Amino acid sequence: MMIDQIKVRVLLLESVHSDAVSRLEAEGYHVESVSGALDEADLIKRIPGVHLLGIRSRTRVTAKVLEAADSLVAVGAFCIGTDQIDLRATSRAGVTVFNAPFCNTRSVAELAIAEIIMMTRRLAEKNALMHAGVWDKCAEGAHEIRGRRLGIVGYGNIGTQLSVIAENLGMHVSYYDTADKLALSNARRCATLEELLETSDFVTLHVDGRASNAAFFGAEQFKRMRPGSLFLNLSRGICVDHLALRDALTSGHLAGAAVDVFPQEPNGRGDEFRSELRGLPNVILTPHIGGSTEEAQSTIGTFVATKFVNLINEGDTSLCVTPPELAAASLPNRGRPGTLGPQWRQILRRREHLTR
Ligand code: NAI
Numbered sequence: 001m002m003i004d005q006i007k008v009r010v011l012l013l014e015s016v017h018s019d020a021v022s023r024l025e026a027e028g029y030h031v032e033s034v035s036g037a038l039d040e041a042d043l044i045k046r047i048p049g050v051h052l053l054g055i056r057s058r059t060r061v062t063a064k065v066l067e068a069a070d071s072l073v074a075v076g077a078f079c080i081g082t083d084q085i086d087l088r089a090t091s092r093a094g095v096t097v098f099n100a101p102f103c104n105t106r107s108v109a110e111l112a113i114a115e116i117i118m119m120t121r122r123l124a125e126k127n128a129l130m131h132a133g134v135w136d137k138c139a140e141g142a143h144e145i146r147g148r149r150l151g152i153v154g155y156g157n158i159g160t161q162l163s164v165i166a167e168n169l170g171m172h173v174s175y176y177d178t179a180d181k182l183a184l185s186n187a188r189r190c191a192t193l194e195e196l197l198e199t200s201d202f203v204t205l206h207v208d209g210r211a212s213n214a215a216f217f218g219a220e221q222f223k224r225m226r227p228g229s230l231f232l233n234l235s236r237g238i239c240v241d242h243l244a245l246r247d248a249l250t251s252g253h254l255a256g257a258a259v260d261v262f263p264q265e266p267n268g269r270g271d272e273f274r275s276e277l278r279g280l281p282n283v284i285l286t287p288h289i290g291g292s293t294e295e296a297q298s299t300i301g302t303f304v305a306t307k308f309v310n311l312i313n314e315g316d317t318s319l320c321v322t323p324p325e326l327a328a329a330s331l332p333n334r335g336r337p338g339t340l341g342p343q344w345r346q347i348l349r350r351r352e353h354l355t356r
């Protein structure tokens with residue numbers, strides 16, 4: 001069979017959003033969807049003949065999987081992280097990797113704002129008391145957020161969006177970032193993390209998960225925070241020493257905390273959650289749902305599916321996680337709708353050679 005008449009085959013795992021399926025089917029691709037993750041052995045069985053593989057965070061794309069992937073052109077992580085993919089192996093095999101780095105930014109920023117207001121009004125405690133039948137009507141310890149200073153550590157996609165929303169609610173914003181970042185609106189850049197900690201009423205972490213950020217926020221940083229201030233982490237669990245956070249809360253130095261991410265998180269829904277922070281009344285705990293909204297899932301689905309389509313039709317690898325970058329101009333030919341164009345012939349031949 002002529003290679004330019006091969007229908008594009010897509011395998012989507014882990015209940016990738018239906019908007020992705022619609023986008024790919026509209027191109028005439030053959031899409032197979034699987035609701036759960038596949039383990040290595042099952043993925044090795046399913047991967048031959050697949051051109052585009054879509055996963056979320058639980059499917060591991062290992063070097064062995066790639067060895068069996070005789071036709072794979074791209075892997076799409078329908079999420080932010082790509083730790084589950086052996087990126088060296090994908091680069092070696094010439095497989096392009098995409099993710100959705102900023103599709104759930106707004107959802108995280110909105111949850112942070114909700115938690116800032118909840119903590120400032122002590123809503124978690126009031127709610128628990130009401131459910132226990134206690135009418136605790138008092139203004140003590142409850143505040144407005146207007147005029148308070150929010151300290152954002154990590155002024156990237158999420159940090160900057162949060163900065164804009166917080167200012168619109170009347171807050172003052174400071175930020176600290178290890179990279180040079182332009183201050184949006186009236187936000188104030190802090191030269192050091194210490195300066196931010198000492199001057200903020202709230203400290204919220206939005207740093208990335210690079211190795212050097214492991215436990216970078218611990219006893220010393222909590223001590224630097226203002227007495228009675230509040231702490232949030234919606235970035236990565238490994239960034240924070242949770243025992244030190246517990247001490248800062250139980251000693252009364254911090255008035256409260258909201259934590260969405262944990263050093264060890266349960267594998268699946270319904271599994272037991274263990275943490276030093278359980279049982280503290282002034283702590284809001286959420287199961288890593290910062291980015292988990294229907295809107296974010298739909299945007300992610302469309303975003304990554306469109307990356308697939310642009311790659312197949314135009315050779316466009318913009319915003320890919322790893323090389324190879326393909327120059328669109330060097331891939332001018334398109335196949336018939338829903339099929340692999342002749343521009344992929346050379347690439348698939350190379351793959352055949354690698355997996356033989
Ligand atoms: P980003 O990469 O756009 O921004 C991260 C920023 O942190 C960068 O500007 C970087 O220079 C800065 N940074 C890194 N280490 C730092 C440090 N030690 N001190 C100060 N600045 C530092 O990332 P984005 O998209 O804003 O995401 C931020 C975090 O949120 C990531 O860790 C991501 O995994 C997490 N996230 C959590 C979600 C949830 O469900 N809770 C959903 C989406 C993202």
